[in-house]
Amino acid sequence: MPVPAAHRADEPVRDRADAVGGGRHHRRSRARGRRQGRDRVVPSRLRRHGAAGARDRADRDDHRARRAARRARRADARERPLRRLLIAVLGPGGVGGLVAGALAHAGEPVVLLCREETADTLARTGLHVTSRALDEDFVAWPRIATTLDEPVDALLVASKATTLSASLERVAPDAPRLVVPLLNGLDHMEVLRARFGDARTRAGVIRVQSDRPAVGRIVQDSAAVRIDIAGPETDIPPVAALARALRSAGIETRTGASEADVLWSKLARLNAIACATTAFDATLGEIREDPSRLSALHAAIAETAAVARAEGADVDTDTTIAEVDALRGDQSSSMARDVAAARAPELDAIPGAVLRAAARHGIATPAVEYLHARIAARA
Numbered sequence: 001m002p003v004p005a006a007h008r009a010d011e012p013v014r015d016r017a018d019a020v021g022g023g024r025h026h027r028r029s030r031a032r033g034r035r036q037g038r039d040r041v042v043p044s045r046l047r048r049h050g051a052a053g054a055r056d057r058a059d060r061d062d063h064r065a066r067r068a069a070r071r072a073r074r075a076d077a078r079e080r081p082l083r084r085l086l087i088a089v090l091g092p093g094g095v096g097g098l099v100a101g102a103l104a105h106a107g108e109p110v111v112l113l114c115r116e117e118t119a120d121t122l123a124r125t126g127l128h129v130t131s132r133a134l135d136e137d138f139v140a141w142p143r144i145a146t147t148l149d150e151p152v153d154a155l156l157v158a159s160k161a162t163t164l165s166a167s168l169e170r171v172a173p174d175a176p177r178l179v180v181p182l183l184n185g186l187d188h189m190e191v192l193r194a195r196f197g198d199a200r201t202r203a204g205v206i207r208v209q210s211d212r213p214a215v216g217r218i219v220q221d222s223a224a225v226r227i228d229i230a231g232p233e234t235d236i237p238p239v240a241a242l243a244r245a246l247r248s249a250g251i252e253t254r255t256g257a258s259e260a261d262v263l264w265s266k267l268a269r270l271n272a273i274a275c276a277t278t279a280f281d282a283t284l285g286e287i288r289e290d291p292s293r294l295s296a297l298h299a300a301i302a303e304t305a306a307v308a309r310a311e312g313a314d315v316d317t318d319t320t321i322a323e324v325d326a327l328r329g330d331q332s333s334s335m336a337r338d339v340a341a342a343r344a345p346e347l348d349a350i351p352g353a354v355l356r357a358a359a360r361h362g363i364a365t366p367a368v369e370y371l372h373a374r375i376a377a378r379a
């Protein structure tokens with residue numbers, strides 16, 4: 001008979017009695033053996049009297065009470081329905097709306113946190129998601145809330161860097177067991193660690209193109225969607241269960257890389273794409289048709305990759321250029337959309353973070369500086 005898998009500390013969902021399976025029978029027979037020893041009728045000639053007798057009776061009562069408690073715990077575990085991970089997502093935009101929608105659509109319990117104005121609409125309409133990567137159009141109904149005080153297993157932070165501090169006011173600092181940001185840039189890590197503590201905060205990034213053309217409407221049009229969570233699955237219990245929940249929702253999820261690798265490999269692509277598409281007010285396809293713009297895009301990748309390596313990340317320039325060259329020609333960036341809609345772009349969080357790190361290491365970044373200056377003039 002195959003040995004059933006043991007209960008693992010990272011599984012909030014498992015019913016321990018079921019998880020140990022056949023092992024339970026072994027424990028039962030051992031318990032029966034002990035019980036027979038303890039409860040057998042003691043012949044009256046052997047019964048002790050006085051203080052010693054009282055100690056024997058107290059001992060027996062104690063054993064019975066412990067046995068009853070054990071039986072109650074087992075019955076409780078057998079009857080408890082399998083508990084799923086409770087995940088909160090902060091921010092109902094292109095990224096938060098997609099992830100919360102996909103999780104809810106897959107039957108995962110999820111709370112989507114948003115502003116009061118948005119909450120009413122979402123509670124009425126649900127999230128209408130059109131996703132190329134998930135190959136589906138669906139309406140999802142995550143629980144909508146404006147604040148989070150109850151404990152949750154994981155919090156995915158999907159607000160913009162520009163509104164992070166205000167968004168975090170919605171979450172009680174002790175509510176999440178694990179915090180994984182899906183923001184652009186680097187500096188949010190310090191803000192999150194200050195609020196939730198180092199031990200509960202793990203860097204994460206999402207590779208996706210996803211937009212929110214209207215409240216409750218999510219359009220995801222990159223060929224794939226992938227989340228990377230830094231560090232091993234085993235040292236903070238909910239990481240493995242969160243990764244499983246995301247995968248069950250159709251989102252490829254990788255774990256295990258270092259924080260520097262996770263953050264900088266995303267930033268090397270994002271910084272170049274966001275800066276070039278915004279500075280030139282052009283799609284990637286339009287940039288590819290103009291050699292001087294294409295060389296600015298590639299130079300921005302090379303400079304950011306050099307800064308990434310100085311920061312200890314394993315980011316290769318040619319690999320990153322190949323990744324960007326493989327993206328669809330109609331791809332632009334959320335920074336370009338923000339500038340076009342007269343919203344504040346993430347200029348400080350994206351190229352700003354790269355320029356600050358470059359200055360720390362004395363690395364020249366003329367292409368990033370040029371693109372940054374052009375965006376600042378447009379914004």
Ligand SMILES: CC(C)(CO)[C@@H](O)C(=O)[O-]
Pocket residue numbers: 206207208209266269270273327333
């Ligand atoms: C291309 C991108 C930087 C922005 O859409 C991002 O989705 C990614 O990490 O590939």
